[in-house]
Amino acid sequence: MEKGAESGGKCPYSRRQMESLAALCDTFLPEMEPPSGADDDKDISRFFRTSASTANTPHQVAILMGHKIRHRRLFLAPLALWVLSTAIGTWVLCGRKSLSRRFPYLQKFSRVSTENRKEIMHSWANSHFFVLRLLFNALKIFITLIFFSQVDEKGDNVSWQAIRYRSKTGGAAMNVQQLGNMITAQENSNPELGPLREGIIDLKSKEESLQKLSDLGFPVSLNPNRIRRRGGASYAVESDVVVIGSGCGGGVVAGVLAQQGYKTIVLEKGKYFPTARLPLLEGQAMDQMYLGNGIIGTDNMDILILAGSTVGGGSTINWSASIRTPPHVRKEWSENHELKLFESSAYDDAMDAVCGKIGVQANVAEEGFNNMVLRKGCDELRIPAETIPRNASSDHYCGSCCFGCENGGKRGVAETWLMDLVSSGNGAILPECEAVKIITSKRGGRKHAGGVSFRLKNGEFAVVESKITVVSCGAIGTPALLKKSRLKNRHIGRNLHLHPVVMGWGYFPDGPESWPETEKVSYEGAIMTAMSKSLMISNRAIIQTPALHPGMFSALMPWISGDAHKKKMLKFPRTANLFTLVRDLGTGEVNSPTDISYRVDDRDEENLRRGMEMVLRILAAAGAEEIGTQHKQGRVLNVKRATEEELEKFVKEESERGFRNLSSPMCSAHQMGSCRMGASPAESAVAPDGESWEVEGLYVADSSVFPTALGVNPMVTIQAIAYCTAQSILTRLRG
DSSP: OBHHHHHTSOOOSOHHHHHHHHHHHHHHSOOOOOOTTOTTOHHHHHHHTOOTTTTTHHHHHHHIIIIIOOOTTTTHHHHHHHHHTSHHHHHHHHGGGGOOSSTTOOOOGGGSOHHHHHHHHHHHHTOSSHHHHHHHHHHHHHHHHHHHHOBOTTSOOTTTTTTTOOOTTOGGGSOHHHHHHHHHHHHHHOTTOSTTGGGBOOTTSHHHHHHHHHHTTOOEEOOHHHHGGGTSOSOEEEEEEEEEOOSTTHHHHHHHHHHTTOOEEEEOSSBOOOGGGOOOSHHHHHHHHBGGGGOEEOTTSSEEEOOBOBTTTHHHHSOOBOOOOOHHHHHHHHHHSOOGGGGSHHHHHHHHHHHHHTTOBOOOSSOOHHHHHHHHHHHHHTOOOEEOOBSSOTTOOOTTGGGOOTTSOSOOGGGTHHHHHHHTTSEEEEOSEEEEEEEEEEETTEEEEEEEEEEETTSOEEEEEEEEEEEOSHHHHHHHHHHHTTOOOTTTTOSBBOOOEEEEEEEOOOSTTOSSOTTOOTTSSOSOOEEBOTTTTTSSEEEEOOOOOHHHHHHHSOOSOHHHHHHHHHTGGGEEEEEEEEOOSOOEEEEETTEEEEOOOHHHHHHHHHHHHHHHHHHHHHTOSEEEESOTTOOEEETTTOOHHHHHHHHHHHHHSOOTTTTSOEEESOOBOTTOBOSSTTTOSBOTTSBBSSEETEEEOSGGGOSSOOSSOOHHHHHHHHHHHHHHHHHHHHO
8 A cells, every 4th residue: 555645545533543543553563672683684673663653554544444444343443442542441441451550540542551452452352252353353454464565655665675575566666656657658658558448438538438439339328308317327328238347257248249249338346457557566456456445354354355346357366277167066056056058068168268268278387485385295295286277378477466467478358358349349348437226127027127327436427228238246246236226036145155265374494405495485476376176075175375465464364462473574485375265065145345244154164174284284294394374373383393293283283273253364265156047036046048037138247146156266167157148148139
């Protein structure tokens, strides 16, 4: 998060609340003396002697909580800050550790000693009261995430040199203003900058955007008598097809239909970033390219959810894994859900078409740090490790694809299907506008879709009138739009699967005899090239590697003390991270991005335990000096000093710990099933061809149509189903 941009926002909290927040920030990340022997290292000294408050973290946390994050329980944060600004309130929330030895004994939180504030945080983390556990977890995540991802006016962060983090923009070598000037100059000198430039409609200028739409062959109406019926829309655009969402589902449908000669408009809530304008800084990318500014969660915050919100959707920020729908899943969907498509040659052809379009291949020239560790650990344990097919070349060595691919080597939707849309001359993409409601009318006793109303960034409303409407807002956004459009099918929003993930870590110190080699660091290199499916059938679990940059790494790690946390961050570049992902049997419900309910099923938690056990064994077998998990207890085992019995005891104890009730962070990068496909409206939200059971001409094309959880990375499956849905739409349009 750029300091210049964020600091300019008006603080949403009072002076007293900010005093409490500053004290909390300095509890998690205080000023302290550097470790013994590091006094002569100016970068480490600067890092340890900088508190969160002196780095301007409290203000940015306030902006995040007050203006950006939307969660149904977030009202607790400003309330808690106010309570902590009073002496009696501090005693109520913090207990005896908040008391002074001097009369009148009660004192507000900011006056409590640093050591006692640390003990208070421990009591919150382990409290019987859910509200206190929630407060601890939310504050830990927000404060550490921002401290380690924010940048100053020079594009630098106080910790990065100390923890040996090399940002893609070069840190202090180029400040944010210089980077912006460079990009502007490039755009002015190169009108072709950005592969979708000719199809992007800049809605900031109404006249220019309407003229460009008209030039592209889309009839535009400003007739007030006509559009008055559309809820006060300022203009209406006609199109054969409107697609809401530009990700793996919507992008495929749009590209296929436009190439067949049908006028197609794509609406996208997020921004468009050509390669030269990608943020590539963790804080900025999460803020601008992810749903909910990168931080949304279930109602109990047990699971943090990551989802793309930019042109290209999840394919722009995903980790390149391009895995075909597993045969056992295809068989299950075909037989148990009566969806014969999935065992048909048409679905084979769809997967072939998708993999060909996005350039899927299964070779890797050089593996990064995390994947080397995973593969070596599997080899030592004599369990198979497979190479993950990717939509990138074999020599693609980009560790920042989670912020958009810096060199354009990853063939996401924006580089493929949306290029087809634009090159056809039949398509337009409208970024930074939000669909409000599907337009329907009744004909012959049944509802028919007639387009969509949408809101522009300036608050104005407009309408796209179409023959076909395709909703591709993802498993979080699609149910919300359908419900706002008054669809009543009881499966809309239900059957949500999240592929819950838990992580383990292993520390590999660098030195003359280091493995992996000293120059290897955890945040560089292809994000996913290796995986273990040894538990896929028995425990519905797979093991893979994540992309963790300093902010997210620090937010997920257990917090024991400010000193321990900073010391842990010094090990960041040589800490390998592995995760286990479970094909969840349990389900949740989503009404909106701010209203997601999900409880981890007992069977899924047991499978996560078995996956975590394997993760720890792999890390130890690969040669880690230390291993651990992200459980709040923060236990660490020095493998080099431990006996075999001690290692076995540690692995068993740590893997048997529970993950629910905020005891250990769980994450989800795959959301699916919330408008599932099926054979009848009694058991599904959409028909086998993707069309709504309730509204003719309304289709859903995204991961929400999955009948169950998939069990592997879903990009190819989403695109293959969307490709089949596009063929069904073509049949209707031609009919």
